Amino acid sequence: MDLPPVKIGLLGLGTVGGGTLTVLRRNAVLIAARAGRRIDAVIATALNPRKARDIDLTGIEIVDDAFTVADDPRIAIVAELIGGIEPARTLVLRAIHNGKHVVTANKALIAQHGNEIFAAAQARGVMIAFEAAVAGGIPVIKVMREALAGNDILWLAGIINGTCNFILSAMSDGGREFGEVLTEAQRLGYAETDPSFDVDGVDAAHKLTILAALAFGIPLQFSKVYVEGIRHITREDVQYAERLGYRIKHLGIARQVESGIELRVHPTLIPQAQPIARVNGVMNAVLVRGDAAGPVLLSGAGAGAEPTASSVVADLVDVVRALTTDPENRVPHLAFQPDTLEDLPILDIAEIETAYYLRLLAADRPGVLADVTRILGDRGISIEALLQLEHHVAAADVPIVILTHRVKERAMNEAIVAIERLDSIQGRIVRIRLEEFA
Amino acid sequence: MDLPPVKIGLLGLGTVGGGTLTVLRRNAVLIAARAGRRIDAVIATALNPRKARDIDLTGIEIVDDAFTVADDPRIAIVAELIGGIEPARTLVLRAIHNGKHVVTANKALIAQHGNEIFAAAQARGVMIAFEAAVAGGIPVIKVMREALAGNDILWLAGIINGTCNFILSAMSDGGREFGEVLTEAQRLGYAETDPSFDVDGVDAAHKLTILAALAFGIPLQFSKVYVEGIRHITREDVQYAERLGYRIKHLGIARQVESGIELRVHPTLIPQAQPIARVNGVMNAVLVRGDAAGPVLLSGAGAGAEPTASSVVADLVDVVRALTTDPENRVPHLAFQPDTLEDLPILDIAEIETAYYLRLLAADRPGVLADVTRILGDRGISIEALLQLEHHVAAADVPIVILTHRVKERAMNEAIVAIERLDSIQGRIVRIRLEEFA
Numbered sequence: 001m002d003l004p005p006v007k008i009g010l011l012g013l014g015t016v017g018g019g020t021l022t023v024l025r026r027n028a029v030l031i032a033a034r035a036g037r038r039i040d041a042v043i044a045t046a047l048n049p050r051k052a053r054d055i056d057l058t059g060i061e062i063v064d065d066a067f068t069v070a071d072d073p074r075i076a077i078v079a080e081l082i083g084g085i086e087p088a089r090t091l092v093l094r095a096i097h098n099g100k101h102v103v104t105a106n107k108a109l110i111a112q113h114g115n116e117i118f119a120a121a122q123a124r125g126v127m128i129a130f131e132a133a134v135a136g137g138i139p140v141i142k143v144m145r146e147a148l149a150g151n152d153i154l155w156l157a158g159i160i161n162g163t164c165n166f167i168l169s170a171m172s173d174g175g176r177e178f179g180e181v182l183t184e185a186q187r188l189g190y191a192e193t194d195p196s197f198d199v200d201g202v203d204a205a206h207k208l209t210i211l212a213a214l215a216f217g218i219p220l221q222f223s224k225v226y227v228e229g230i231r232h233i234t235r236e237d238v239q240y241a242e243r244l245g246y247r248i249k250h251l252g253i254a255r256q257v258e259s260g261i262e263l264r265v266h267p268t269l270i271p272q273a274q275p276i277a278r279v280n281g282v283m284n285a286v287l288v289r290g291d292a293a294g295p296v297l298l299s300g301a302g303a304g305a306e307p308t309a310s311s312v313v314a315d316l317v318d319v320v321r322a323l324t325t326d327p328e329n330r331v332p333h334l335a336f337q338p339d340t341l342e343d344l345p346i347l348d349i350a351e352i353e354t355a356y357y358l359r360l361l362a363a364d365r366p367g368v369l370a371d372v373t374r375i376l377g378d379r380g381i382s383i384e385a386l387l388q389l390e391h392h393v394a395a396a397d398v399p400i401v402i403l404t405h406r407v408k409e410r411a412m413n414e415a416i417v418a419i420e421r422l423d424s425i426q427g428r429i430v431r432i433r434l435e436e437f438a
Numbered sequence: 439m440d441l442p443p444v445k446i447g448l449l450g451l452g453t454v455g456g457g458t459l460t461v462l463r464r465n466a467v468l469i470a471a472r473a474g475r476r477i478d479a480v481i482a483t484a485l486n487p488r489k490a491r492d493i494d495l496t497g498i499e500i501v502d503d504a505f506t507v508a509d510d511p512r513i514a515i516v517a518e519l520i521g522g523i524e525p526a527r528t529l530v531l532r533a534i535h536n537g538k539h540v541v542t543a544n545k546a547l548i549a550q551h552g553n554e555i556f557a558a559a560q561a562r563g564v565m566i567a568f569e570a571a572v573a574g575g576i577p578v579i580k581v582m583r584e585a586l587a588g589n590d591i592l593w594l595a596g597i598i599n600g601t602c603n604f605i606l607s608a609m610s611d612g613g614r615e616f617g618e619v620l621t622e623a624q625r626l627g628y629a630e631t632d633p634s635f636d637v638d639g640v641d642a643a644h645k646l647t648i649l650a651a652l653a654f655g656i657p658l659q660f661s662k663v664y665v666e667g668i669r670h671i672t673r674e675d676v677q678y679a680e681r682l683g684y685r686i687k688h689l690g691i692a693r694q695v696e697s698g699i700e701l702r703v704h705p706t707l708i709p710q711a712q713p714i715a716r717v718n719g720v721m722n723a724v725l726v727r728g729d730a731a732g733p734v735l736l737s738g739a740g741a742g743a744e745p746t747a748s749s750v751v752a753d754l755v756d757v758v759r760a761l762t763t764d765p766e767n768r769v770p771h772l773a774f775q776p777d778t779l780e781d782l783p784i785l786d787i788a789e790i791e792t793a794y795y796l797r798l799l800a801a802d803r804p805g806v807l808a809d810v811t812r813i814l815g816d817r818g819i820s821i822e823a824l825l826q827l828e829h830h831v832a833a834a835d836v837p838i839v840i841l842t843h844r845v846k847e848r849a850m851n852e853a854i855v856a857i858e859r860l861d862s863i864q865g866r867i868v869r870i871r872l873e874e875f876a
Binding site (some may be wrong): 019024025028030031033035036131137138139142143145146147148150151152172215217226271274275277285286290291292296297299300304306309310311313316318321323324328330332335336337340 | 581771
């Protein structure tokens with residue numbers, strides 16, 4: 001261990017920045033024993049100085065202006081732990097311009113401005129590491145970029161938003177409604193006061209954008225992700241799914257098919273027997289299928305100060321090890337060499353193929369099921385299971401739950417319109433996508 | 439992609455060697471797009487030429503003498519895919535001597551001779567990569583060495599033998615006995631004709647040896663692993679475990695405690711609600727707990743031609759990327775810089791601490807339970823659950839199942855001796871360790 005320490009600067013001393021400092025200090029000896037040199041934070045800035053009050057900042061120069069960090073000639077690496085688009089984007093570009101490597105936990109920034117940032121980094125010969133941007137402490141970026149380098153990646157599916165997973169798990173295990181659990185999640189700090197970023201799927205779409213780029217060698221294209229949240233999931237549907245052997249999870253799914261790439265975030269029924277169905281609470285998980293490796297499941301803490309810091313520190317160690325590596329021998333930002341990225345078409349949601357869970361309210365009289373199954377059959381949709389449920393007391397209509405085989409969503413959309421037009425069907429049909437991951 | 443192709447040689451064209459060639463060829467374009475250059479196999483040797491018959495060997499020079507591969511001046515990397523100690527050990531040392539990097543899938547070789555091999559590689563400035571040696575297609579070596587580099591690793595537990603997991607899963611799900619399932623596993627090719635290497639835990643001990651070294655910065659010390667297989671597990675115990683909310687898995691467990699390191703392979707009750715309890719059949723899984731990352735679970739295919747090849751190819755890409763890297767900037771073989779490895783004491787099995795499942799056959803008369811619980815209590819062993827089971831028809835004795843809280847194994851050994859001495863207890867007590875992984 002004769003190598004000199006590497007000096008770094010921190011942008012942000014909030015949850016992740018504070019966690020990173022804590023881990024760097026507590027495990028300094030172990031980290032140096034692995035990396036072959038110390039990693040020393042020498043300068044930092046706090047966007048919200050009150051939040052930084054409880055962190056031990058001994059030996060670290062604290063500055064008000066974040067650009068002082070990005071410009072500091074002593075440091076080789078800037079850790080951007082602010083989050084959000086601005087000023088993070090400008091600061092990262094400035095650090096790159098200054099020839100500094102960047103480690104970031106910022107999924108929105110990478111998903112929405114990654115193409116620009118990676119191009120700038122490539123031109124300047126610096127590295128951008130972003131393990132902490134997806135799934136907190138789970139090393140999914142490293143696994144996709146390096147461990148599966150021999151594979152044609154066929155698809156991936158991830159529980160990549162802890163708030164949604166907490167809510168759906170609690171609805172499942174406690175038989176409760178969405179609104180009630182959301183309130184609890186807010187009280188516990190698992191959901192924001194304005195929860196829409198999480199429960200409407202935007203955060204998961206950011207992460208899926210990144211994972212899909214790494215999997216398929218395509219540019220980042222956040223705007224093309226189909227996004228559906230979990231507000232419309234009811235306790236009933238959660239319970240019917242359980243009766244049929246499934247659990248409802250909010251998944252980001254990316255799949256390579258002949259005509260292009262599926263990129264979609266939505267609630268999904270998955271078999272209870274799949275280990276990923278047992279990933280509950282705020283935990284995250286990503287299931288990737290490589291043509292050679294087969295299915296690989298990674299799960300762990302998807303957020304939180306120290307799990308995220310674990311990924312930030314791993315990135316710091318990786319960057320430190322590659323400081324003297326020729327740029328062409330480094331792991332490419334998006335797993336594939338920039339000149340090999342292909343702009344494969346992202347499919348419209350109507351073109352994706354999946355199985356479905358349908359719930360309808362039907363008049364309890366002969367011939368209704370025959371009408372429904374005929375409409376499905378006419379569109380090539382075959383039924384995997386059908387559950388005719390007990391009457392609600394004093395209700396004339398009876399809920400019917402249908403699981404279908406795989407079919408194009410376009411066909412399902414047409415079938416749903418036709419079924420909803422039947423006199424014997426009350427109201428709208430509930431439709432939730434279903435994946436077996438077999 | 440202006441970098442010249444890297445030429446490699448293959449030792450062994452059996453299951454893993456054949457799989458590696460297949461994957462290298464099928465995904466050649468993807469691999470080159472990631473690695474920035476082609477990886478070309480130019481020479482190979484088959485230990486059993488009949489096995490290699492179905493592999494497309496176009497463009498590869500096939501030689502009879504394996505040393506011709508290890509000595510070939512054209513190749514930068516030797517992939518050792520023979521398995522077993524000799525001639526693999528001699529060939530690997532020869533390749534190192536010749537300045538070649540080595541990728542190997544050989545767990546026995548690394549577990550038993552890794553210290554010697556790594557020292558030779560270190561002295562010669564070459565890399566030894568061995569992702570494929572543990573858990574097939576699951577990138578557990580990479581995760582331990584790189585992704586968790588910021589963590590103090592507290593413990594790890596792995597389902598790392600597919601044969602044992604297949605047998606225990608089938609006993610659980612089918613209510614069958616060990617011998618019956620073993621015969622089926624042999625018919626399906628999941629168990630060898632002589633299954634002892636797998637079912638007696640030796641293979642798992644090899645893998646645990648490697649994982650523990652990476653986790654704790656200790657030398658490889660296979661001979662100190664406590665090893666217990668699964669031959670003594672009965673259908674009864676599997677079923678009682680299920681009733682109590684547990685599944686029995688054959689685990690390799692390594693844990694850091696104040697007095698040293700626990701290194702043990704044995705059947706273990708684990709809570710059904712843990713995702714790892716759902717890893718069934720021949721699948722493998724490793725659960726690692728870092729102080730910062732928290733628990734991280736990896737699961738996937740633990741063996742087979744292509745999953746193992748996936749890890750071999752990932753190692754090839756890693757080695758190719760690091761060909762021009764200064765040795766001190768490479769990832770150290772055992773995760774920690776060689777001069778920082780610590781020879782922490784490996785605890786005797788009597789010194790480990792765990793919870794227990796006990797099954798005893800007791801006379802159905804008053805006072806028996808009082809005697810048993812007194813003996814346990816006297817040794818500081820508290821009871822978590824107790825199940826008094828239904829009489830066997832016409833049997834005078836009744837089976838009792840007890841789950842205890844955590845205690846030193848030494849105390850449990852003493853308690854078992856004392857309980858077995860009671861007049862009211864028939865035969866030996868069945869004792870299976872239990873871990874909550876909470």
